[in-house]
Amino acid sequence: MAQAGFGKFSDISGQDAITAHLRNALSTGTLSHAYLISGEDVSDTMEIANALASVLVCEDRQEGYEPCGKCTGCVQAAAGDHPDIRVLVPQKTTSTGVDDIRALTADLQLVPYRASFRIFIIPDAEKLTPQAQNAVLKTLEEPPEYAVLLLLCRNTTGFLPTLLSRCVCLQLKPVPDEEIGKKIAAAAGAMPAYPELLYACAAGSCGKALRLITEEDFDGYAGAALELLMGLKEKDAGEIVRFCQDTAENGRAELFLFIMHAFIRDLLVQKAAGSGTNLILTGNIQYISKTAGELSFAVLGRMEKTAVTAQRRLMQKGSPQLILEAALLTLREEMNGEIYDRQ
Numbered sequence: 001m002a003q004a005g006f007g008k009f010s011d012i013s014g015q016d017a018i019t020a021h022l023r024n025a026l027s028t029g030t031l032s033h034a035y036l037i038s039g040e041d042v043s044d045t046m047e048i049a050n051a052l053a054s055v056l057v058c059e060d061r062q063e064g065y066e067p068c069g070k071c072t073g074c075v076q077a078a079a080g081d082h083p084d085i086r087v088l089v090p091q092k093t094t095s096t097g098v099d100d101i102r103a104l105t106a107d108l109q110l111v112p113y114r115a116s117f118r119i120f121i122i123p124d125a126e127k128l129t130p131q132a133q134n135a136v137l138k139t140l141e142e143p144p145e146y147a148v149l150l151l152l153c154r155n156t157t158g159f160l161p162t163l164l165s166r167c168v169c170l171q172l173k174p175v176p177d178e179e180i181g182k183k184i185a186a187a188a189g190a191m192p193a194y195p196e197l198l199y200a201c202a203a204g205s206c207g208k209a210l211r212l213i214t215e216e217d218f219d220g221y222a223g224a225a226l227e228l229l230m231g232l233k234e235k236d237a238g239e240i241v242r243f244c245q246d247t248a249e250n251g252r253a254e255l256f257l258f259i260m261h262a263f264i265r266d267l268l269v270q271k272a273a274g275s276g277t278n279l280i281l282t283g284n285i286q287y288i289s290k291t292a293g294e295l296s297f298a299v300l301g302r303m304e305k306t307a308v309t310a311q312r313r314l315m316q317k318g319s320p321q322l323i324l325e326a327a328l329l330t331l332r333e334e335m336n337g338e339i340y341d342r343q
């Protein structure tokens with residue numbers, strides 16, 4: 001889970017409308033008691049929450065809307081232990097219940113320790129049960145003057161209309177690939193090895209792209225996954241099983257299936273267009289072009305279906321290793337022409 005920490009609006013990429021809105025609210029003293037911030041990845045919504053929380057506890061605010069980064073308030077925010085910034089950690093991982101919100105509401109009655117505000121961050125707010133949402137709503141009917149509630153979520157579809165109407169809803173925009181590339185280059189010191197694949201995987205989330213590159217060795221893993229896929233026809237079953245086991249044990253099944261799907265998608269696009277353009281695996285055009293020429297549309301269609309089925313089974317919490325093995329062994333047979341359309 002993304003942690004609370006220090007943040008600055010000027011460090012946030014691609015969300016100009018949201019940062020302008022919040023800066024203006026801070027400068028004019030028109031901050032709302034509740035914001036519902038939605039975005040693809042919690043790291044991005046948390047980045048906005050951190051910037052807002054940091055400036056609210058800063059003791060030497062710059063230009064009215066940026067934290068100084070040096071005062072005790074900022075230092076405590078950066079360490080994640082400012083007494084006036086609270087992050088809700090629910091008792092259960094699957095849902096956030098009414099008891100969690102009652103504990104938060106009780107905490108909310110305490111006046112600020114150091115700052116002029118108390119900031120309550122609720123990550124994964126889509127997990128709030130309807131009863132919990134009603135409890136939040138109750139709090140928002142008469143909030144203490146110093147209280148600021150930041151609800152973070154992926155999308156707003158599961159919320160009660162009454163709760164939505166009490167919050168200022170801020171929806172993050174997908175960050176353009178070019179912006180993500182710049183951020184990666186600045187953070188990692190180099191451009192990603194598979195830029196288009198990374199951008200497709202990050203789906204406009206700067207935070208997810210950064211995490212994949214700096215924490216999850218995306219380049220190294222994508223290289224190994226593509227090496228396996230491009231050599232799949234010749235791989236023996238033992239090698240495939242070992243790869244699947246490693247991938248599953250390292251929690252990369254979802255990432256692998258994404259890469260596998262992109263690989264098949266590129267073969268299909270190349271087969272249809274034959275132009276080498278609009279591909280995700282831009283560094284592997286030669287292989288994609290040759291292989292697309294060897295496989296029929298019927299085979300590619302079945303391979304695509306195999307990928308979709310595997311992704312669906314994974315979402316339904318099937319065994320990652322077994323799902324990957326079944327998908328890869330099926331693909332290998334398809335690519336070797338050993339399965340025939342029986343329909």
Ligand SMILES: [Zn+2]
Pocket residue numbers: 057058059060061067068069070071072073074075
């Ligand atoms: Zn400060």
